Amino acid sequence: MALPPLADEAIVLGAVADNWREAVRAAGAALADSGAALPAYADEMIRMIEEHGPYVVIAPGLALAHARPGPEVLHNGLAVVTLQTPVNFGHPHNDPVSVVLGLAVADAEAHLASVADLANVFNDDDAIPALAAATTADEVKRIMGISL
């Protein structure tokens, strides 16, 4: 059991986004850059939020952008995007969002356990502000509990 792979290309710090769509798009681009998903996966992640609302904002300041497994997913992968300026997703409690995680999953069943490891990272209250303030990819990996 381990986190989905977090490639260096999938870590983007201080991204500029004017709204939640651009923030999710940045996470989609990071996943595409790392080879985990096709660029169209960003549209799927945005569609999930358009369809179901801002539920992906699962904790104060943190959005877990993701869509269902599908042809846009090439392999399991994670992206971490921090925003230069936080944006609102329209969540009643957890806005504004400063960290967007992008999650691409090739197979839902096999993957539940590894997503669970994300819980280990963020059950530490300090993880979200620490990620938001991170200045290097290595720092992000350290916070995410990935050995360098």
Added chain:
Amino acid sequence: MKIVAICGAGIGSSAILKVNAERVLARLGIEADVTAADINSVKEIAADAQVILTSAEFVEAIGKTYADVVVINNYFDAAELTQKLETSLG
């Protein structure tokens, strides 16, 4: 006892909610089977569930159910989960 965690895709937020709920339940000494599922399969999967854990956005879509629908704001906040699960399970 059966508890179902619901989100849009059944792979991201509900999976995290499932893990954290299991941890809280273990700490409370409550035995329960926690399943993560997407909103489209809620009717089927939650038919015999006692509790549905979800975020506010899905309450309307979950609709009529015998289960107690519990809205979680911060999926990583063990205190919130503990308090709400304790209240729900009485």
